[in-house]
Amino acid sequence: MNRIAHSLVLSSSALALTIWSPVHAQEVQGAAAADVAGNEIVVTGQRASLEAARNIKKNSDLIVDSIVAEDIGKLPDTSVASALQRVAGVQVVNGFNNEIQSPIVRGLGDILTTLDGREIFTGVGRGFSFQDLPAEAIGGIDVYKSNSANLIEGGVAGVIDMKLQKPFNFDKGLTIAANGRVYNGRVSDETSYTASLLVSNTWDVGDGRLGALIDVSYARNNFSRPVSFNCDPRSTNHGPAGAPDLVLPTCVGGTTDTGHNTRPQVNAARQWEVTPELDLYHDGLYTGYRSTFATNFIFADLFAGNSITNATASSDCFTAPVDNAGFLGGNNVENLCIGQSATFNGVDALTSTQAKKQSTDQYVLGGGAKWNTDTIHVVFDASYIQSKNANRAIIVDVAKRNQSVDILVNDNGHGTTQMVGDPLSTPDGFVFANTLFQDLNKSNSRQYAFKLDSAFDVDSSFLRQVQVGARYSDRQGTFRAVAGGPSFPGPNRGTLVDSVGLPSDFMVRSPDSIPYINGGSHWYTPNADYLLNNTDDLRALYGAPAGDPDWDPTRNYDAAEKTFAAYMQGKYQLDIGDVSMIDGLVGLRVVRTNRTIDGTSRVIGGATDGSDLFVPVNRDTSDVYVLPNASIRFKANDQLQFRGTYAKTMARPTFGDLNPGLSLAAPGGNPNVILAGSGGNPDLKAQQSHNFDVTAEYYFGRSSYVSLAGYYRKLKDRVAPDTTIQVIDGQTYQITQPRNLGSSNLKGIEAAGQFFLDFLPEGFDGFGLMGTFTYADSKVTTKGDLLEGQQLLGVSKYSYTAGALYEKYGITARVVYTWRSGYNETAFGAGTLTGSTDSVQFNKVK
Numbered sequence: 001m002n003r004i005a006h007s008l009v010l011s012s013s014a015l016a017l018t019i020w021s022p023v024h025a026q027e028v029q030g031a032a033a034a035d036v037a038g039n040e041i042v043v044t045g046q047r048a049s050l051e052a053a054r055n056i057k058k059n060s061d062l063i064v065d066s067i068v069a070e071d072i073g074k075l076p077d078t079s080v081a082s083a084l085q086r087v088a089g090v091q092v093v094n095g096f097n098n099e100i101q102s103p104i105v106r107g108l109g110d111i112l113t114t115l116d117g118r119e120i121f122t123g124v125g126r127g128f129s130f131q132d133l134p135a136e137a138i139g140g141i142d143v144y145k146s147n148s149a150n151l152i153e154g155g156v157a158g159v160i161d162m163k164l165q166k167p168f169n170f171d172k173g174l175t176i177a178a179n180g181r182v183y184n185g186r187v188s189d190e191t192s193y194t195a196s197l198l199v200s201n202t203w204d205v206g207d208g209r210l211g212a213l214i215d216v217s218y219a220r221n222n223f224s225r226p227v228s229f230n231c232d233p234r235s236t237n238h239g240p241a242g243a244p245d246l247v248l249p250t251c252v253g254g255t256t257d258t259g260h261n262t263r264p265q266v267n268a269a270r271q272w273e274v275t276p277e278l279d280l281y282h283d284g285l286y287t288g289y290r291s292t293f294a295t296n297f298i299f300a301d302l303f304a305g306n307s308i309t310n311a312t313a314s315s316d317c318f319t320a321p322v323d324n325a326g327f328l329g330g331n332n333v334e335n336l337c338i339g340q341s342a343t344f345n346g347v348d349a350l351t352s353t354q355a356k357k358q359s360t361d362q363y364v365l366g367g368g369a370k371w372n373t374d375t376i377h378v379v380f381d382a383s384y385i386q387s388k389n390a391n392r393a394i395i396v397d398v399a400k401r402n403q404s405v406d407i408l409v410n411d412n413g414h415g416t417t418q419m420v421g422d423p424l425s426t427p428d429g430f431v432f433a434n435t436l437f438q439d440l441n442k443s444n445s446r447q448y449a450f451k452l453d454s455a456f457d458v459d460s461s462f463l464r465q466v467q468v469g470a471r472y473s474d475r476q477g478t479f480r481a482v483a484g485g486p487s488f489p490g491p492n493r494g495t496l497v498d499s500v501g502l503p504s505d506f507m508v509r510s511p512d513s514i515p516y517i518n519g520g521s522h523w524y525t526p527n528a529d530y531l532l533n534n535t536d537d538l539r540a541l542y543g544a545p546a547g548d549p550d551w552d553p554t555r556n557y558d559a560a561e562k563t564f565a566a567y568m569q570g571k572y573q574l575d576i577g578d579v580s581m582i583d584g585l586v587g588l589r590v591v592r593t594n595r596t597i598d599g600t601s602r603v604i605g606g607a608t609d610g611s612d613l614f615v616p617v618n619r620d621t622s623d624v625y626v627l628p629n630a631s632i633r634f635k636a637n638d639q640l641q642f643r644g645t646y647a648k649t650m651a652r653p654t655f656g657d658l659n660p661g662l663s664l665a666a667p668g669g670n671p672n673v674i675l676a677g678s679g680g681n682p683d684l685k686a687q688q689s690h691n692f693d694v695t696a697e698y699y700f701g702r703s704s705y706v707s708l709a710g711y712y713r714k715l716k717d718r719v720a721p722d723t724t725i726q727v728i729d730g731q732t733y734q735i736t737q738p739r740n741l742g743s744s745n746l747k748g749i750e751a752a753g754q755f756f757l758d759f760l761p762e763g764f765d766g767f768g769l770m771g772t773f774t775y776a777d778s779k780v781t782t783k784g785d786l787l788e789g790q791q792l793l794g795v796s797k798y799s800y801t802a803g804a805l806y807e808k809y810g811i812t813a814r815v816v817y818t819w820r821s822g823y824n825e826t827a828f829g830a831g832t833l834t835g836s837t838d839s840v841q842f843n844k845v846k
Contacts, residue, residue, distance in 0.1 A: 046814065047768065047807050050754055051703040056142070061571070061585055062631065063146040063645060063693050063709065065089075065752070069139045069165065080138060080162060081130035087143050088709075088752035088772035091799050091820050096257040097223040097293065098185065101131045105145060105157040106711055107746050107776040107795040110651035110687060112155030115162050115285070117451075118366055118381065119152055123389035124443045124477035124559070124655045126154065132289050132360060134217045134265050136179050136196035139165040145711070146693050147647035148629050149567035149587030150453060150467055156651040156689045156715070164285065167200045167211025168271050175200045185222060194219035208273035219263045223293070226514040228254040230415045235334055236311075238326025239303040240346075243311035246339035247320075250303045250327075252407050252417045254514040259293020259356075282367030289360040294528035296510045297352035297397075298424060298517055300405045300417065306346035310406075313337040323725050325732065330725065341408045348493065349419050350399040350433055351510075355528035361388045375457040386446040394531040395437035396538070398430040398507075399493050417517045424523035427507045430497040432488040436542040438535075438549060441481035449473040465571040467587070473563045477655050481555035483663070486542045500541060506530055553600035553614045554661035554679070561652075565591040569629075584632040592624045593652065597682065599661040617660040619682040625650050643695040653684040653719055657738040677726075677733040685740050690714040703768075706753035713746040746795070748776040766808025770816075773800045796820040 049068040056066040065087045082100040085092040095101040105111055113120050113128035122129040144151060144159040151159050177198040184191050196217035203210050230249035237244050269283035303326075317337040323330030368381035400423045408416040423429075453469040488495055497507060508527045513520045531538065536546040569587030576582065596618070603613040629647040636642070659680030695709040717740040726735045754770040778795045799820035806813045 046805060046812060047703055047756065050768075050770070054699065054703060054705050054754065057707075058641075058697065058699055058705070061583075061633075062144055062148055063643060063695055065143045065145070067141045069169075079131040079135055080133050080141065083135055083138075083141065084130065084143070084160070085818050086770075086772070086801050086803070086816060088707075088750045088801075089145060089748075089774050090143060091774070091796055095131070096225055096295075097221065097259070097261060097291070098225050099131045099221065099223070101129065102127075103130060103160070104794060105143065105160070106713070106748060106750075106774070107778055108157035108689075108713070109794060110156040112152055112159045112651075113162070114152060114159060115364060116164060116283070116366070117152075117161060118364070118383040118385070119154070119447070119449060119473070120162075120362075120364065120385060121387060121445065121447075122360060122362065123387050124445045124479050126652065126654050129289075129360070132263060132287050132362065133162065134194060134196065134219055134263065136194070136198075136217050137164055137215055137265055137267055137285075139163045139169055145709075146629075146631065146645040146691065147627075147649050148585050148631070149569040149589040149627070150469055152451075152471065153565060153589060153591050153625070153627060153649070154651055156649045156687050156713075156718075158649075164267055164269065164283065165198060165200070165213060165215060166269050166271060166281075166283075167202055167213040168209075168273075170200050170202070172202050172204075172209070185224065190222035190224075192219075192221045205272070207275050210273075211271040212269070214268045215266070217263075217265045220260060221262075222260045224256060224258045224512050226254065226256045226512055228252075228414055228417070228514050228516040230409060233328060234303060235320075235322045235326035235336055236308060236339070237334060238322070238324070240305045240308045240344065243308040243339070243342060245334070245336055246311060246313055246342075247336050248302070248308075248311075248339040248342055249407070249409065249415070251299060251301050252405070252415055253297060253299035254417075254517045255298075256296045256510060256512040256514065257293055258296070258511045259291060261289060261291035261293075261358075263290075264288045277372055279370040279372075280367075281370075282365075284366070285362070285364040287360075287362045289358070291356070291358040292532070293356055294511075295354040295356065296512075296525050296528075297350070297354070298510075298514070298523050298525075299350045299352065300344070300347050300403070300419065301350065302344040302347055302405065302407070304348060305344040305405075307344075309343045309345060311342040312340045314340045323732075327725065327734075339409055341406070343420075344405045344407070347403050347405050348399045348401050348433070349403045349405065349424055350397055351424055351430075351523050351525040352395060352397040353526040353528050353531060354393050354395045355531035356391070356393045357532060358391045359389070362386075377455040377457075379451075379453045381451045383449050384446070385449075386444070388442075388444050390442040391440070392532075393437075393439040394535055394538070395439065396526040396531060397433040397435075397437075398497055398526060399433040400424060400429050401431065401493060411516070414516050419518055422518050422521055425518070425521050427524045428498070430507060430524065431493045432495050432497060433493045435487045436485040436538055436544070437483070438485045439481075439483045440548060441479065441555075443477065443479045445475065445477035447473055447475040462572055462574055463570055464573045464583075467569040467571065468567070470566045471563070472565075473561075475559075475561045475563075477559045477561075479555070479557050479656065479659075480551045482549050482552040483555070484552075485549070486539075486544045488541075489543050502541075503530065552663060554602050554663040555659075557597055557599040557655065557659040557661065557680075559595065559597045559655040559658070561593060561595045563591060563593050565589060579637045581635050582632060583635070584630070586630045587628070589627040589629075590624065591627065591650075592622070593686075594620075594622045595658075596620050597655065597658050597660070599659045599680070599682075601661055602663075617682075619658075619660055621682075623686065625686065625688070639699050641697050643693070643697070645691070645693045647691045649689045649691055651687045653686065653738070656680060657684055657719060658682050662735075662737075675731060675733050677735040679735070679737050681738050684719060684738060685717040687718050687740075688716045701756060701758060704753075704755045706755075707751070709750040709752075711746075711748055711750070715741075715744045715746065717741070718744055744779060746776060746778040748774060750774050763808065766806050766811075768805045768807075770803045770805065771801060774798070794823055796823040 052068045053066040067083050084090050084103045089106045091104050092100045093102045120128050140163040142161045180195045182193045198215040200213040231251035233247045234250040236246040265287045267285040272280045321330050322332050363386045366383035371378045404420040406418040451471040455467045457465050506527050507524045510522045510525050513522045567589040573583040599617050600614050601617050607613040627648045631645040634642045657680050660682040662679035692712045697707040699705045719738050722739045723736045726733050752772040756768040758765050776795050801818045803816035
């Protein structure tokens with residue numbers, strides 16, 4: 001699947017209302033505040049935040065880009081993920097619900113996410129759902145693109161550290177801030193909103209001070225997203241008669257995701273400066289996610305038809321290996337051409353409703369102490385995180401039989417489908433198809449972590465500081481799932497929907513349409529509300545008992561993982577004259593991981609009575625990784641500096657990828673449909689990468705800079721999904737499992753800058769410009785690998801952000817445009833092609 005993404009963001013001061021106490025304003029964080037005070041120039045709002053972010057970048061020991069609170073608050077960003085897309089080297093995707101999600105750094109999604117320096121995750125995964133944390137809760141974000149020994153291991157691509165607001169971020173006394181946004185969706189044409197309230201106060205207590213803060217927010221998002229698709233490419237020599245030697249999609253169709261989600265959030269913090277040397281703190285966070293929506297399918301099973309007419313071929317021809325069903329890969333070699341258009345006859349046209357409910361609850365508790373003297377700095381932190389996730393989907397398929405379907409495979413990057421006579425636009429004549437499908441899962445994961453970081457200043461002309469630390473974590477995760485359900489009594493696609501006594505509104509008009517299918521007309525599909533609220537009635541209709549089905553042992557797993565890490569790092573500095581210097585870090589982190597994972601494998605027909613046998617599987621693993629790092633910065637003067645860094649990084653496989661179970665779809669007897677199976681791979685290794693980075697940075701004016709960076713990643717054992725054709729008990733399955741790629745590399749260039757037009761006349765000097773550009777070139781390099789020479793999944797070669805802002809006379813406004821080029825989502829790794837492959841191996845989606 002290949003995608004192209006772009007977004008346009010507008011903001012102005014009219015979008016948000018912030019209320020401060022009469023005599024206290026938010027304190028600008030970091031170096032920016034000091035610079036402002038030193039120059040006796042008052043800088044506020046988004047310019048102050050951009051200046052603070054610039055100075056963090058300039059003064060950091062590592063290659064880092066930052067966003068601070070005002071920067072987020074001045075844009076209509078509803079989540080952290082939305083804000084991250086403006087950082088150079090960060091790419092995002094637009095999810096099924098039109099929310100920005102899944103950020104990747106320099107082409108890689110294997111990111112360690114931390115919250116106030118503590119590891120955070122969603123469900124049983126390694127990653128964090130950034131869209132679940134509202135932007136209003138955040139005091140700042142640091143995107144570390146190079147690693148050092150004191151950062152927690154687990155991110156091949158880098159580390160994203162989010163910082164919640166804390167009471168000591170504000171001036172002494174009471175601070176109250178309220179924020180609200182209302183926006184209307186272009187496709188859904190419905191109003192969404194978010195609202196937040198922050199209250200913070202500080203008091204003088206003895207020789208120190210005490211601070212407390214609470215922040216609450218609530219957001220509701222209404223969404224609608226239409227997508228058209230072409231299914232897997234297939235040789236017509238193994239399909240309906242009439243058009244040999246072509247490659248055409250085995251099916252065509254589209255989906256609309258329509259619904260809403262809500263996100264409550266509350267966080268609180270307390271800070272106590274006991275003495276000038278000792279600080280104590282504790283804090284907590286809750287975030288929730290609730291979503292009810294429907295995925296409505298319209299679908300034509302082309303290769304189940306009886307003939308193909310009016311076929312045309314493109315000039316793109318090649319020799320390709322195919323299997324006995326005509327899918328790419330296998331032992332049969334055929335001369336084929338990409339089909340451009342065709343009419344499939346005798347096709348079943350289907351619609352489907354997937355009614356879904358999802359929920360996530362995230363709890364984070366933490367506390368610790370900081371002790372600082374003139375030469376010794378110690379931080380101890382303890383934390384607990386729990387993440388619960390539940391998903392429920394009820395799916396009913398219906399069909400109209402013996403239709404004719406005209407397809408145009410590639411019409412300027414998308415497929416076009418026209419069902420002759422538009423038969424699905426009327427509610428009569430539908431029959432039940434396939435099974436009542438219930439896809440249920442829930443997960444629960446918790447982690448205790450303890451971390452000690454210390455730094456000792458050294459009175460030396462070269463070695464300036466020695467850093468030593470250790471971390472211990474104990475994580476457990478459980479996952480339960482079932483997918484499948486009973487077939488409708490009687491022959492498949494033989495019972496009329498309106499003949500079994502269902503309510504008259506069981507079939508409803510689809511809430512949205514798809515421009516490239518049937519000219520954008522609506523179709524009839526099962527009622528999502530009925531599916532969710534009357535599941536037991538549906539199960540009775542399909543001959544199944546009331547209640548949810550039992551969990552599938554092959555999908556379930558229990559995991560336990562303990563990590564032990566220790567590091568030592570030295571910070572050096574060599575002064576050269578009055579204005580120049582060389583400084584950097586040299587360090588080593590050693591980490592040990594002990595893991596136990598329990599799952600279940602299925603032996604088809606392995607029981608004495610011929611039924612399937614379920615066998616518990618346990619796998620214990622232990623590994624040690626040594627992660628060195630080194631960096632150097634040459635600071636020519638206060639404006640110009642150059643950096644070079646090296647770090648070895650690693651990322652552990654997810655528990656789901658390690659699950660030893662294998663789940664197979666039940667045979668359905670249709671020779672035209674290849675059955676699916678999926679499972680994990682308990683033999684997966686941790687991904688490793690040798691990371692090299694160089695930068696040139698020039699800082700000028702109060703807030704402006706330009707930077708250019710080059711990077712190279714030499715990756716080993718990267719985890720990627722692999723789909724192969726396997727014959728199990730005489731039945732052909734398309735099995736999807738993760739595997740390690742032997743080696744791959746990623747290299748690229750980043751450019752970034754921001755420039756404020758202070759030289760313009762009064763009134764126009766409030767304008768500023770900002771922009772980023774990223775070039776990422778990736779390739780699988782393992783000799784003989786099925787994906788050798790192909791681009792890594794999820795990596796766009798080009799992306800950029802361009803923006804303009806204005807801040808003057810109390811007016812704040814910004815416009816930002818973000819774009820990324822096409823990228824591959826899914827690879828068909830069962831075989832290779834000779835000749836042109838782009839239009840065959842990867843689906844086009846628009």
